[in-house]
Amino acid sequence: MNENKYRGIIQKYKKFLPVSSKTPVITLNEGNTPLIYAGYLSRLAGKNMEVYLKYEGLNPTGSFKDRGMTLAISKACEENAKAVMCASTGNTSASAAAYAARAGIKCIVLIPSGAIALGKLSQALIHGAKVLAIKGNFDVALDLVKEVTRDYPIKLVNSLNPYRIEGQKTASFEICDYFGDAPDFQCMPVGNAGNITAYWKGYKEYKNLGLSRKLPVMLGFQAQGAAPIVRNKPIKDPETIATAIRIGNPASWKTAVEARDESKGLIDMVSDTEILQAYKILAAKEGVFAEPASAASVAGLLKLIKKGYFKNKKGKITCILTGHGLKDPERAIKTVKTPKVMAANLKSIIKEIGY
Numbered sequence: 001m002n003e004n005k006y007r008g009i010i011q012k013y014k015k016f017l018p019v020s021s022k023t024p025v026i027t028l029n030e031g032n033t034p035l036i037y038a039g040y041l042s043r044l045a046g047k048n049m050e051v052y053l054k055y056e057g058l059n060p061t062g063s064f065k066d067r068g069m070t071l072a073i074s075k076a077c078e079e080n081a082k083a084v085m086c087a088s089t090g091n092t093s094a095s096a097a098a099y100a101a102r103a104g105i106k107c108i109v110l111i112p113s114g115a116i117a118l119g120k121l122s123q124a125l126i127h128g129a130k131v132l133a134i135k136g137n138f139d140v141a142l143d144l145v146k147e148v149t150r151d152y153p154i155k156l157v158n159s160l161n162p163y164r165i166e167g168q169k170t171a172s173f174e175i176c177d178y179f180g181d182a183p184d185f186q187c188m189p190v191g192n193a194g195n196i197t198a199y200w201k202g203y204k205e206y207k208n209l210g211l212s213r214k215l216p217v218m219l220g221f222q223a224q225g226a227a228p229i230v231r232n233k234p235i236k237d238p239e240t241i242a243t244a245i246r247i248g249n250p251a252s253w254k255t256a257v258e259a260r261d262e263s264k265g266l267i268d269m270v271s272d273t274e275i276l277q278a279y280k281i282l283a284a285k286e287g288v289f290a291e292p293a294s295a296a297s298v299a300g301l302l303k304l305i306k307k308g309y310f311k312n313k314k315g316k317i318t319c320i321l322t323g324h325g326l327k328d329p330e331r332a333i334k335t336v337k338t339p340k341v342m343a344a345n346l347k348s349i350i351k352e353i354g355y
């Protein structure tokens with residue numbers, strides 16, 4: 001195969017990843033997602049600020065989870081695993097199911113019953129995963145998965161699996177490669193906190209290798225009803241429309257706090273109303289459709305702009321848009337006005353569109 005053709009994050013960044021020539025690479029050509037300049041948000045942020053959207057919804061299964069999953073599944077295959085398992089708010093299960101299908105191994109998924117978006121559930125099912133909807137939330141599901149994978153020959157592929165974090169850190173590499181350096185600020189949603197951990201690890205590694213000069217200030221955002229890190233205590237019944245970050249006891253809590261503190265950043269929370277506002281602004285003003293959890297990064301950005309956080313500052317802000325808007329079509333439909341039904345009549349259509 002031609003080495004110059006893009007074949008996913010393992011091929012592209014193998015020097016920085018725990019792989020060898022013996023690792024079977026299970027890939028869907030994930031990564032290499034666009035960093036899109038956001039004109040409307042840049043103007044709001046101030047004259048010395050530039051805002052960019054890292055559109056991770058354009059990964060093969062529609063979320064950033066693919067970066068970690070290609071590595072987790074490749075390593076599971078290298079270790080001769082025949083089955084993988086995860087708890088999921090949706091996107092992890094979609095990704096695990098797709099990569100397991102590609103690898104020809106079994107995938108078992110525990111999801112909180114009734115709390116995952118339709119697009120994600122349909123993905124896990126169509127890829128042939130064994131999907132079990134449990135009467136409990138994500139945190140309960142993850143505890144069960146930890147027990148099962150401890151006692152049976154099944155690999156855990158939640159972000160507690162260190163290969164997930166390793167794969168996900170490649171998003172920082174792409175951003176640094178694109179700008180020629182790290183951004184000044186990064187806004188991102190925080191759920192189980194694996195992703196903020198991965199980005200921070202990636203930024204630090206690139207800098208230590210002399211491949212970038214600076215480190216970004218990390219700005220993480222949880223949903224108000226699911227903000228254990230902000231409130232400094234686990235939340236027993238987390239609640240938010242942003243189901244991908246509806247997590248009350250993040251697995252990577254400690255490393256998220258390290259990323260926040262080492263970068264002199266912050267982890268704050270945004271309300272569902274603010275998330276939905278940002279969700280609509282992204283779609284209507286920037287032309288980018290991201291799922292509600294992803295919009296939390298932009299909701300956070302808008303909150304900080306309002307507070308004057310970027311006043312007298314300059315530089316680049318990256319907002320991580322973690323998943324595609326089509327993942328949660330029901331939310332989109334609920335957020336907009338349903339189309340007007342009219343007669344198939346030329347005159348009334350012309351009148352309706354205002355000509």
Ligand SMILES: *Cc1c(COP(=O)(O)O)cnc(C)c1O
Nearest residue numbers: 091191192193194195244322323
């Ligand atoms: C998983 C996920 C998150 C949260 O990432 P963590 O690593 O759990 O913090 C945010 N948005 C989307 C779309 C996700 O799928």
